[in-house]
Amino acid sequence: MRLFTRSHRESSVRHPIPALVAGVLCLALLVACGGGSSVRPGGAPAGGNVPATGSAPATGSRSTGAAPSGAGAPSAAQASPASGGTGGAAPAAAPKPAAPAAAAPPKNLGKVAVVDAGTGLIYVPAGVALAKGYFKQEGLDVEITAAGTGTDATAAVVGGSAQFATASISHVVQAVEGGLPLVALAPAATEYALAIVISKEAADKAGVTLQSPLADRLKAVKGLKIGISSPGASTDKFIRYLATQGGLNPDKDLQLVPLGGIGPTRAAFKERKVDAFVRSSPDPEAAAIMDNGIVLVAGNRGEIEAMKGFQYTVYLTTRDFAKQKPDVVQAFVNGLTRAMFLTRDKGDEASAVYKEQRGKNVEAAIWNESWKNNLPAIAKDPIISQDNVKVTFNILKVVEGQEVKIKYEDVVDPSYAEKAKAALKDFKP
Structure with a gap:
């Protein structure tokens, strides 16, 4: 089943908040009614943001028991030494040496499913935590899959087929505004790290290059067919906001084409069924x-002043799950925190382990350039900043044409991140 019919799709692009909530509810109902093991509608295999270079991204990855690195492993149980009797009784026979103390078994909090909206460089912490064994160290058996869109990832959590998801915080905002009890726990990317890729033919026709003023580059998208993941998604909001900054009317001057995951998006661009697309690295690079394209505008370049500090992707769950399983949520955030600290202190190592998971077939030059471009945006602190959320609310106000009426605490629960940061302050990757 397709999430959007043609007429629904067109109206959804004009009204993204109802579209997201309706889409989430529909998909949640499908999941609850046994609509299949895939979190994507229509039974398509889980996809993601890995460039289509000849192999599918790793999905359904599971911790393989690799020895975790770093501090914080469960301590061994300490046994009391045997002691001989004292007093007037006859001396007892020398006691046998005590058996070696058995190591305390690691805590077992069970299996949890995590659904990323894609597989690009805006979903790094959980992938690194899985590869390094940090989740296993916290007692979690974690499986990560990629859904293709934030709407699908969010729906998996609402429907109960996943306990956690990674998606744009705007999905949480819209869900909360629509009455769904979602909550953001920790950041994944702390800048609006998307980019507009335009074909060289379209750029030449518009008379723009990478050296053209930003205003001219923004105006160059007028009338183009532009691929986005889905209506109401962060890709949709990104291009709409930039269009307004270029003096364009998104509803009249843009032709937005929902394409889902990165596979169909790259194929449509290569075949010139669309003139441009919006996506995260490494796909633009x-x-x-x-594919003979130009990265026309990129959120990670710092050239869009109003977007600096935008809180982008987050790890989310439902408030009900957090209430029922606070130990699982804490363990999950602890694992993320270790991964963030590794990225902060040993970025090259984090890049290598994430590439092994999500970019095996990406050319080294493309990967290295993408990592360099995006490293400033990858979360290195587990607490979602109130200032960053304020920037996000300001951007959403422009895109939606109305104030965001909910508050930081309605969208974010920072308590797990605060505990993780305090407990792991001496963690050395």
Whole structure:
């Protein structure tokens, strides 16, 4: 089943808040009614944001028991030494040496499913935590899959087929505004790290290059067919906001084409069924090299002043799950925190382990350039900043044309991140 019919799709692009909530509720109902093991509608395999270079991204990855690195492993149980009797009784026979103390078994909090909206460089912490054994160290058996869109990832959590998801915080905002009890726990990317890729033919026709003023580059998208993941998604909001900054009317001057995951998006761009697309790294860099494109505007370049500090992707769950399983939520955030600290202190190592998971077939030059471009945006602190959320609310106000009426605490529960940061302050990756 497709999430959007043609007429629904068109109206959804004009009214993204109802579209997201309706989409989430529909998909949640499908999951609850046994609509299949895939979190994507229509039974398509889980996809993601890995460039289409000849192999599918790793999905359904599970911790393989690799020895975790760093401090914090469960301590061994300490046994009391045997002691001989004292007093007037006859001396007892020398006691046998005590058996070695058995190591305390690691805590077992069971299996949890995590659904990322994609597989690009805006979903790094959980992938690194899985690869390094940090979740296993916290007692969690974690499986990560990629859904293709934030709407699908969020729906998996609402429907109960996943306990956690990674998606744009705007999905949480819209869900809360629509009465769904979602909550953001920790950041994944702390800048609006998306990019607009345009074909060289379209750029030449518009008379723009990478050296053109930002205002001219923004105006160059007028009238183009632009691929987004889905209506109401962060890709949709990104291009709409930038269009307004270029003096355009998104509803009249843009032709937005929902394409779902990165596979169909890259194929449509390569075949020139669309003139441009919006996505996160490493796909823009790959399309520029492999598909004769230009990265026209990128949120991670710092050239869009109003977007600096935008809280982008977050790890989310439901408030009900957090209430029922606070130990699981804490363990999950602890694992994320270790991964963030590794990225902060040993970025090259984090890049290598994440590439092994999500970018095995990405050319080294493309990966390295993408990592360099996005490293400033990858979360290195587990607490979602109130200032960053304020920037997000300001951007959403422009895109939606109305104030965000909910508050930081309605969207974010920072308590797990605060505990993790305090407990792991001496953690050395």
